[in-house]
Amino acid sequence: MGKMSANKPRHELDGTDRTILRLLQQDGALSNPKLAEQLSLSVTPCWRRLKRLEDEGYIKDYQANLDRRKLGYDVLAFVSVSFAVHADEAPNRFEEAIRDRPEVLACHKITGAADYLLQVVAENLDGYSDFVENVLRKMPGVHSIQSSLALREIKSSSRLPVPV
Template sequence: MSTNRLHHQLDDTDRTILRLLQQDGTLSNPKLAGHLSLSVTPCWRRLKRLEDEGYIRDYQANLDRRKLGYDVLAFVSLGFGAHGDEAPNRFEAAIHEHPEVLSCHKITGNADYLLQVVAESLDAYSAFVENVLRKMDGIHSIHSSLALREIKSSSRLPVPE
Protein backbone atom coordinates (compact mmCIF):
# COMPACT_ATOMS: atom_id res chain seq x y z
CA MET A 1 0.00 0.00 0.00
CA SER A 2 1.39 3.43 -0.88
CA THR A 3 2.26 6.02 1.74
CA ASN A 4 -0.38 8.33 0.27
CA ARG A 5 -3.08 5.73 0.70
CA LEU A 6 -2.07 5.02 4.29
CA HIS A 7 -2.20 8.75 5.00
CA HIS A 8 -5.88 8.86 4.04
CA GLN A 9 -6.73 6.21 6.64
CA LEU A 10 -5.80 8.57 9.49
CA ASP A 11 -8.63 10.57 10.96
CA ASP A 12 -8.34 13.74 13.08
CA THR A 13 -8.09 11.75 16.32
CA ASP A 14 -5.30 9.56 14.94
CA ARG A 15 -3.35 12.62 13.81
CA THR A 16 -3.85 14.26 17.21
CA ILE A 17 -2.51 11.14 18.93
CA LEU A 18 0.60 11.25 16.73
CA ARG A 19 1.16 14.96 17.43
CA LEU A 20 0.69 14.58 21.20
CA LEU A 21 3.04 11.60 21.45
CA GLN A 22 5.74 13.37 19.43
CA GLN A 23 5.52 16.23 21.91
CA ASP A 24 5.55 13.94 24.95
CA GLY A 25 6.23 10.25 24.48
CA THR A 26 5.71 9.66 28.21
CA LEU A 27 1.98 10.42 28.09
CA SER A 28 0.09 7.63 29.83
CA ASN A 29 -2.94 6.18 28.10
CA PRO A 30 -5.35 7.81 30.62
CA LYS A 31 -3.74 11.24 30.09
CA LEU A 32 -3.75 10.77 26.31
CA ALA A 33 -7.42 9.76 26.48
CA GLY A 34 -8.14 12.89 28.53
CA HIS A 35 -6.54 15.13 25.87
CA LEU A 36 -8.72 13.46 23.25
CA SER A 37 -11.96 13.39 25.27
CA LEU A 38 -12.06 9.61 24.81
CA SER A 39 -12.41 6.85 27.33
CA VAL A 40 -9.28 4.81 28.07
CA THR A 41 -10.18 1.64 26.13
CA PRO A 42 -10.97 3.26 22.74
CA CYS A 43 -7.85 5.41 23.11
CA TRP A 44 -5.72 2.32 23.81
CA ARG A 45 -7.21 0.56 20.75
CA ARG A 46 -6.36 3.50 18.49
CA LEU A 47 -2.84 3.71 19.91
CA LYS A 48 -2.33 -0.04 19.47
CA ARG A 49 -3.56 0.16 15.84
CA LEU A 50 -1.16 3.05 15.10
CA GLU A 51 1.68 0.95 16.53
CA ASP A 52 0.61 -2.23 14.69
CA GLU A 53 0.31 -0.38 11.36
CA GLY A 54 3.79 1.10 11.81
CA TYR A 55 2.87 4.76 12.20
CA ILE A 56 4.55 4.61 15.63
CA ARG A 57 7.81 2.68 15.35
CA ASP A 58 9.15 3.12 18.88
CA TYR A 59 9.41 5.47 21.83
CA GLN A 60 12.56 7.25 22.97
CA ALA A 61 13.79 10.23 24.92
CA ASN A 62 15.60 13.00 23.05
CA LEU A 63 18.97 13.48 24.73
CA ASP A 64 21.31 16.47 24.72
CA ARG A 65 24.46 15.27 22.94
CA ARG A 66 26.66 17.97 24.50
CA LYS A 67 25.64 17.08 28.05
CA LEU A 68 26.69 13.51 27.21
CA GLY A 69 30.08 14.75 26.03
CA TYR A 70 29.58 14.63 22.25
CA ASP A 71 30.94 18.02 21.22
CA VAL A 72 31.51 17.12 17.57
CA LEU A 73 28.72 16.60 15.05
CA ALA A 74 29.87 15.64 11.56
CA PHE A 75 28.07 15.07 8.29
CA VAL A 76 30.09 12.59 6.28
CA SER A 77 29.69 11.96 2.55
CA LEU A 78 31.04 8.63 1.34
CA GLY A 79 31.70 7.51 -2.22
CA PHE A 80 32.27 3.97 -3.42
CA GLY A 81 34.52 3.14 -6.34
CA ALA A 82 32.46 0.28 -7.79
CA HIS A 83 28.74 -0.15 -7.36
CA GLY A 84 28.52 -3.63 -8.82
CA ASP A 85 30.49 -5.39 -6.09
CA GLU A 86 29.40 -6.31 -2.58
CA ALA A 87 31.28 -3.49 -0.78
CA PRO A 88 28.22 -1.20 -0.43
CA ASN A 89 26.14 -4.09 0.96
CA ARG A 90 28.86 -4.97 3.46
CA PHE A 91 29.09 -1.30 4.44
CA GLU A 92 25.33 -1.09 5.04
CA ALA A 93 25.42 -4.19 7.23
CA ALA A 94 28.49 -3.02 9.18
CA ILE A 95 27.41 0.57 9.84
CA HIS A 96 24.70 -0.64 12.25
CA GLU A 97 27.47 -1.73 14.64
CA HIS A 98 28.66 1.85 15.25
CA PRO A 99 26.49 3.78 17.74
CA GLU A 100 28.31 7.04 16.96
CA VAL A 101 26.62 6.94 13.54
CA LEU A 102 23.23 8.51 14.26
CA SER A 103 21.93 8.17 10.72
CA CYS A 104 23.03 6.74 7.40
CA HIS A 105 21.28 7.47 4.12
CA LYS A 106 21.91 6.21 0.61
CA ILE A 107 21.68 9.38 -1.46
CA THR A 108 21.77 10.80 -4.96
CA GLY A 109 24.35 13.30 -6.15
CA ASN A 110 28.12 13.36 -5.80
CA ALA A 111 28.24 10.88 -2.91
CA ASP A 112 26.69 7.48 -2.33
CA TYR A 113 25.98 7.76 1.41
CA LEU A 114 25.51 10.55 3.93
CA LEU A 115 26.19 9.83 7.60
CA GLN A 116 25.52 11.89 10.70
CA VAL A 117 28.21 11.10 13.26
CA VAL A 118 28.85 12.29 16.82
CA ALA A 119 32.17 12.23 18.65
CA GLU A 120 33.53 13.50 21.95
CA SER A 121 36.29 15.48 20.26
CA LEU A 122 38.03 16.10 16.95
CA ASP A 123 40.60 13.48 17.95
CA ALA A 124 37.81 10.94 18.58
CA TYR A 125 36.20 11.80 15.24
CA SER A 126 39.56 11.45 13.50
CA ALA A 127 40.02 8.02 15.10
CA PHE A 128 36.57 6.97 13.84
CA VAL A 129 37.46 8.01 10.29
CA GLU A 130 40.87 6.31 10.39
CA ASN A 131 39.93 3.13 12.28
CA VAL A 132 36.45 2.52 10.90
CA LEU A 133 35.68 4.28 7.63
CA ARG A 134 39.11 4.10 6.00
CA LYS A 135 39.31 0.38 6.79
CA MET A 136 36.06 -0.46 5.00
CA ASP A 137 36.48 -1.99 1.56
CA GLY A 138 35.31 -0.07 -1.47
CA ILE A 139 35.13 3.45 -0.02
CA HIS A 140 37.06 5.72 -2.36
CA SER A 141 36.10 9.14 -0.96
CA ILE A 142 35.29 10.56 2.46
CA HIS A 143 34.23 14.19 2.84
CA SER A 144 33.45 15.56 6.29
CA SER A 145 31.53 18.69 7.17
CA LEU A 146 31.65 19.63 10.84
CA ALA A 147 28.71 21.46 12.39
CA LEU A 148 29.81 24.82 13.74
CA ARG A 149 26.49 25.58 15.41
CA GLU A 150 23.25 23.65 15.63
CA ILE A 151 20.34 25.83 14.51
CA LYS A 152 17.58 23.22 14.53
CA SER A 153 17.62 19.54 15.35
CA SER A 154 14.46 17.49 15.54
CA SER A 155 13.22 14.02 14.79
CA ARG A 156 9.59 15.15 14.95
CA LEU A 157 7.72 14.74 11.70
CA PRO A 158 5.03 17.20 10.61
CA VAL A 159 1.72 15.35 10.93
CA PRO A 160 -0.58 16.34 8.05
CA GLU A 161 -3.80 18.11 8.92
Protein backbone atom coordinates in the same frame (compact mmCIF):
# COMPACT_ATOMS: atom_id res chain seq x y z
CA MET B 1 4.41 5.90 2.27
CA GLY B 2 6.66 3.35 3.94
CA LYS B 3 6.03 -0.31 4.42
CA MET B 4 3.59 -1.08 7.23
CA SER B 5 4.30 -3.68 9.89
CA ALA B 6 2.71 -7.10 9.45
CA ASN B 7 1.41 -5.98 6.01
CA LYS B 8 -1.87 -4.90 7.57
CA PRO B 9 -4.08 -2.66 5.48
CA ARG B 10 -3.66 1.00 6.24
CA HIS B 11 -6.52 2.63 8.11
CA GLU B 12 -7.35 6.15 6.96
CA LEU B 13 -6.17 8.57 9.64
CA ASP B 14 -8.85 10.80 11.12
CA GLY B 15 -8.35 13.96 13.15
CA THR B 16 -8.12 12.06 16.43
CA ASP B 17 -5.45 9.72 15.04
CA ARG B 18 -3.41 12.70 13.82
CA THR B 19 -3.78 14.41 17.20
CA ILE B 20 -2.53 11.25 18.93
CA LEU B 21 0.53 11.23 16.66
CA ARG B 22 1.24 14.93 17.30
CA LEU B 23 0.84 14.57 21.09
CA LEU B 24 3.08 11.50 21.27
CA GLN B 25 5.79 13.18 19.20
CA GLN B 26 5.77 16.00 21.75
CA ASP B 27 5.80 13.61 24.74
CA GLY B 28 6.44 9.93 24.08
CA ALA B 29 6.07 9.19 27.80
CA LEU B 30 2.45 10.39 27.82
CA SER B 31 0.38 7.74 29.61
CA ASN B 32 -2.76 6.36 28.02
CA PRO B 33 -5.02 7.95 30.70
CA LYS B 34 -3.40 11.38 30.15
CA LEU B 35 -3.62 10.96 26.38
CA ALA B 36 -7.29 9.97 26.65
CA GLU B 37 -7.95 13.01 28.84
CA GLN B 38 -6.36 15.37 26.30
CA LEU B 39 -8.45 13.79 23.53
CA SER B 40 -11.68 13.79 25.57
CA LEU B 41 -11.92 10.01 25.09
CA SER B 42 -12.31 7.23 27.60
CA VAL B 43 -9.22 5.13 28.25
CA THR B 44 -10.24 1.98 26.35
CA PRO B 45 -11.08 3.61 22.98
CA CYS B 46 -7.92 5.69 23.27
CA TRP B 47 -5.85 2.55 23.92
CA ARG B 48 -7.47 0.81 20.90
CA ARG B 49 -6.59 3.71 18.60
CA LEU B 50 -3.03 3.81 19.93
CA LYS B 51 -2.64 0.04 19.50
CA ARG B 52 -3.94 0.26 15.91
CA LEU B 53 -1.50 3.08 15.09
CA GLU B 54 1.33 0.92 16.46
CA ASP B 55 0.13 -2.23 14.64
CA GLU B 56 -0.18 -0.39 11.33
CA GLY B 57 3.34 1.00 11.65
CA TYR B 58 2.52 4.68 12.07
CA ILE B 59 4.27 4.52 15.45
CA LYS B 60 7.55 2.59 15.13
CA ASP B 61 8.90 2.95 18.66
CA TYR B 62 9.24 5.28 21.62
CA GLN B 63 12.41 7.01 22.76
CA ALA B 64 13.68 9.90 24.82
CA ASN B 65 15.47 12.70 22.99
CA LEU B 66 18.85 13.16 24.69
CA ASP B 67 21.16 16.18 24.72
CA ARG B 68 24.32 15.00 22.95
CA ARG B 69 26.47 17.74 24.51
CA LYS B 70 25.45 16.81 28.06
CA LEU B 71 26.55 13.27 27.21
CA GLY B 72 29.94 14.57 26.07
CA TYR B 73 29.48 14.50 22.28
CA ASP B 74 30.76 17.92 21.26
CA VAL B 75 31.41 17.04 17.60
CA LEU B 76 28.62 16.50 15.10
CA ALA B 77 29.78 15.62 11.59
CA PHE B 78 28.03 15.07 8.29
CA VAL B 79 30.12 12.63 6.29
CA SER B 80 29.82 11.89 2.57
CA VAL B 81 31.21 8.52 1.56
CA SER B 82 31.79 7.43 -2.03
CA PHE B 83 32.69 4.07 -3.55
CA ALA B 84 34.79 3.68 -6.70
CA VAL B 85 33.04 0.45 -7.71
CA HIS B 86 29.39 -0.28 -7.00
CA ALA B 87 29.13 -3.71 -8.59
CA ASP B 88 30.93 -5.63 -5.85
CA GLU B 89 29.75 -6.40 -2.31
CA ALA B 90 31.63 -3.49 -0.68
CA PRO B 91 28.59 -1.17 -0.41
CA ASN B 92 26.51 -3.97 1.17
CA ARG B 93 29.27 -4.74 3.68
CA PHE B 94 29.58 -1.02 4.40
CA GLU B 95 25.84 -0.76 5.18
CA GLU B 96 25.99 -3.77 7.49
CA ALA B 97 29.02 -2.41 9.35
CA ILE B 98 27.58 1.10 9.72
CA ARG B 99 24.35 -0.24 11.27
CA ASP B 100 26.43 -1.54 14.20
CA ARG B 101 28.34 1.70 14.84
CA PRO B 102 26.80 3.58 17.79
CA GLU B 103 28.44 6.89 16.84
CA VAL B 104 26.60 6.86 13.51
CA LEU B 105 23.21 8.44 14.21
CA ALA B 106 21.96 8.20 10.63
CA CYS B 107 23.09 6.77 7.32
CA HIS B 108 21.36 7.43 4.02
CA LYS B 109 22.10 6.12 0.54
CA ILE B 110 21.83 9.29 -1.53
CA THR B 111 21.90 10.68 -5.04
CA GLY B 112 24.53 13.14 -6.21
CA ALA B 113 28.30 13.16 -5.93
CA ALA B 114 28.48 10.81 -2.92
CA ASP B 115 26.90 7.42 -2.32
CA TYR B 116 26.14 7.74 1.40
CA LEU B 117 25.58 10.54 3.87
CA LEU B 118 26.27 9.80 7.54
CA GLN B 119 25.52 11.80 10.66
CA VAL B 120 28.20 11.04 13.23
CA VAL B 121 28.85 12.17 16.80
CA ALA B 122 32.16 12.15 18.67
CA GLU B 123 33.38 13.46 22.00
CA ASN B 124 36.01 15.65 20.33
CA LEU B 125 38.01 16.08 17.12
CA ASP B 126 40.48 13.37 18.15
CA GLY B 127 37.59 10.93 18.61
CA TYR B 128 36.15 11.88 15.23
CA SER B 129 39.57 11.53 13.59
CA ASP B 130 39.89 8.06 15.14
CA PHE B 131 36.50 7.07 13.66
CA VAL B 132 37.52 8.26 10.18
CA GLU B 133 41.00 6.69 10.27
CA ASN B 134 40.20 3.39 12.00
CA VAL B 135 36.68 2.71 10.78
CA LEU B 136 35.78 4.47 7.53
CA ARG B 137 39.21 4.40 5.85
CA LYS B 138 39.59 0.69 6.64
CA MET B 139 36.31 -0.30 4.99
CA PRO B 140 36.90 -2.06 1.67
CA GLY B 141 35.82 -0.13 -1.42
CA VAL B 142 35.59 3.32 0.17
CA HIS B 143 36.98 5.72 -2.42
CA SER B 144 36.49 9.11 -0.77
CA ILE B 145 35.33 10.64 2.49
CA GLN B 146 34.22 14.25 2.81
CA SER B 147 33.44 15.65 6.27
CA SER B 148 31.48 18.74 7.22
CA LEU B 149 31.53 19.62 10.90
CA ALA B 150 28.56 21.38 12.45
CA LEU B 151 29.60 24.75 13.84
CA ARG B 152 26.27 25.47 15.48
CA GLU B 153 23.09 23.44 15.69
CA ILE B 154 20.15 25.58 14.57
CA LYS B 155 17.49 22.87 14.62
CA SER B 156 17.60 19.18 15.36
CA SER B 157 14.41 17.16 15.39
CA SER B 158 13.06 13.81 14.34
CA ARG B 159 9.44 15.01 14.63
CA LEU B 160 7.49 14.69 11.41
CA PRO B 161 4.84 17.20 10.42
CA VAL B 162 1.52 15.43 10.96
CA PRO B 163 -1.17 16.73 8.56
CA VAL B 164 -4.10 18.42 10.20
